Amino acid sequence: MPLPEALTLFEEPAEAERKAAWEAVNQWTFAHGGELQGFYSELLKRRNQIALNLKEKNFIPVGYKKMQRIDYGPEEVKRFRAEIKKYVVPVLSAFRKKQAALLGRETVKPWNMLYYPGLSLAPHAVKVDREIEDAQRLFDRLNPHLGSRFRDMRKEGLIDPVNRPNKVPGAFTTNFDDTKKAFAYCNSTGSWEDIATLTHEMGHAFQISDSMWIDPIELRWPTSEAAEIHSTAMEYLTLPLLTEFFKAEDAAKFRKLRMIDGLTYLPYIAVVDEFQHWVYEHPGQTPAERDAALARNTTWGSISRATRRPRRSAGSARTTSSRTPSTTSTTRSPKRAPSNFSSSIKPTMPRPWLPT
Template identity: 40%
Template sequence: MVYNELHYERIDVEKSKQFLMDIITDFESAETAEKQIAAIKEIDNFSRDYMTYNAMASLNFSRNINDEGAKDEKEYYDSISTDMREVYDKIDKVLHESKFKEEIIKEYGKTFLDQIEMSLKTFDPKIKDLLKKEIELKNEYTRVTAGAKINYKGKEYNLAGLGPFHSDTNRDTRKRSYEARFKWFKDNEQVLDDIYDKLVKLRHEIAITLGYKNFIELGYYRMGRSDYGPEEVSRFRKQIVEYVVPIVSKLQEQKKDILSLDKLYFYDGINFKDGDPKPKGSPEHLVNAAQEMYHELSPETGKFFDTMVSEELMDLVNRDGKRPGGFCTSFPKYNRPYIFSNFNGTDHDITVLTHEAGHAFQNYSSTHHPLVNYHWPTMEAAEIHSMSMEFFTWPWMKKFFIEDTEKFKYKHVSGSLSFLPYGACVDHFQHWVYENPDVSPKERKDKWLELESIYMPSRDYDNMVFAKEGGIWQGQLHIYQMPFYYIDYTLAQTCAFQFWIKNEKDSDSAWNDYLRLCKAGGSLSFVDLVKLAGLNSPFEDGCLKHVVDHVDKWLKDFNITDM
């Protein structure tokens, strides 16, 4: 059965609530652990259906924001989400108060109850209307950015469609394409300012209503972070400034020489004078090559990718009306993941076929768990699977880049390292924003520029007004839609680099560690999953420096002058 043939329906919210309330009653009156565990299984079965239909509605809208039917379904599930959340909050409370906790832990593990405890800290019925407003504002950001129409060289493009011009070998083309991009953002600046200002103030109000000082603590609970907090993250960011920023600054100086430029500007994002590596062949060819690659990587990945292809569980190519970006979602009713992206002819197309496939493979490998809660880990752990898969697939990059394979590897490593300061900057910015919810849009942009000077001191936007005024972060959807979901990428990248290092020494051992991590799903916390994979926690003293030293040596040994 292919994706378009999967059963979808609108659940009846009143019947669903009553069904769950009846299970709650049975759970509370249960006189044995077995009866409570049976009730948990009933709840889990319902959750699989609800989560699947919700995910399908969201995906269908992302695939075509101009489809009124898809929009209606997405809006329906958005509209019932807070009512459903209220019922799930009641479920969490009775589970938390169970007299058979020991038996439940024996059946499902401690993480299940830890997740419930975290969830209870993020909801109260009195914030229902505020949560509805938050969803509406997040959807408005999606509508605005997905509906972008940018005139460039006599044609109309969306944001993803401009991507190839940003990496063109002609400097003027790169500059003009970024000017067109930033003009669109400048034209929509007031709308984007207004959406974010409302989101920040709304999230602050939600936090205050729940008894928190500000949104930060609540934001961490929302992310399910049980074994670290803002202090650990702050120390990690400082290590990035100390160990990574100087190396990235040197890479920028090196790039200036490679490109034969007197000065580097933001639009000089290419790594090689004759252009960055581009995948060879049509999207169909790339998928076929990926299928061969995953068969050669392991039996598990071969079977997984065959399923993705045969059941049409990927929508990869950019087109009008499609939401920007890439992501992986899942349908637990059918035990299937789904990959969404916007191929645009750049090397990023291959990154999607490895990064998002890493997410999908982990989910596919975790469906053996009896609880749907364990099909995905927390976000920072989930990004380990995706970023590590990018490195595990290195031996097959020749299938996609042929003579440009070494160029791709250099860009991959240097780009992954250079990303760390940007990721830390986004995180630092968000902490400041939610500590100061009442500042003006201009003050936020001024703060962004201040942080840029710390994390990315070599950035120069030339005469691009929108970016020079500190607005570039408004194109980062995570800042609007998933607050605090960005440091996750830097933590995971640190772990992915460790897998890369291990894979160079003993590929079989590294792959077995990775497979064990994927199969564990969300059954453990971030720090415990890292231990399970035989990795060092990014929060441990010396971890980041050790990783960065190895990456720095690899980059220095790479003979880039021959490229």
């Protein structure tokens, strides 16, 4: 079974199936932990040497320049992580308590992270064979110009949406400067997240398609982080139009799931980001020292226990220590909880300035 298809099993109603899928997906990493740690140590050694060759103290300033972070630095990022911990983590901790209660558990195990009783959509809620046709109607409704762009990409075979055996997992968008065309690559398996992925990648594709008039090709793409404004915005701009893919009830659930996904991702990236800063600040550390640093750091611990996301796609950021942050929530279930998440989360309503 291809990895993207196996990941859809994380949302199966039966916990035994979710657990079996999680163990199957992660067993290779666990079995090869020592080998992967060796690779990682060697990569850190080489990156540190690159920094020294460039007369830098460590790789952090090199990494910031490589990512074209020219208007902010580590201190600003540190403050951002602190704000995530202060404002987002308490909300998600309460959310995980509610989820644990609905699951009948004291904690949320890693294989249960993506299953929300009363809210999760069926693993094959999206009809893969109709996904592109449905998306065409969505973009036509959203904006005629975007609909035309999408239609042109379809005609020229510039969208590769469906997962198949031996296809590299993940999703990306690239462009061809000689033909001034964009290309979008996805791995749809029928999960509701396929729609979020497709609209995300089309946000990139629309941006680069409309930037082809710029002569210096280096300026056609924004920086790697600014580029995500276009893609993530497209995910949210299309939320009111999801009835092109789902019946109204499931579209409402999708909007809630997308909001949950966005919130849970913030602490997750904060965990990874802080760990990356630490490893570059301490060149030469051993795998055991990395594990110990991760275990004793209260910031990583409190964030990861409350919000850690299981591996969902090959493109997801991952901590590189063999001992990742705690895989269970430390929060306990409340005595009473609503019957399901669908009734406890307010729906996201379409804004009046968006098409209906």
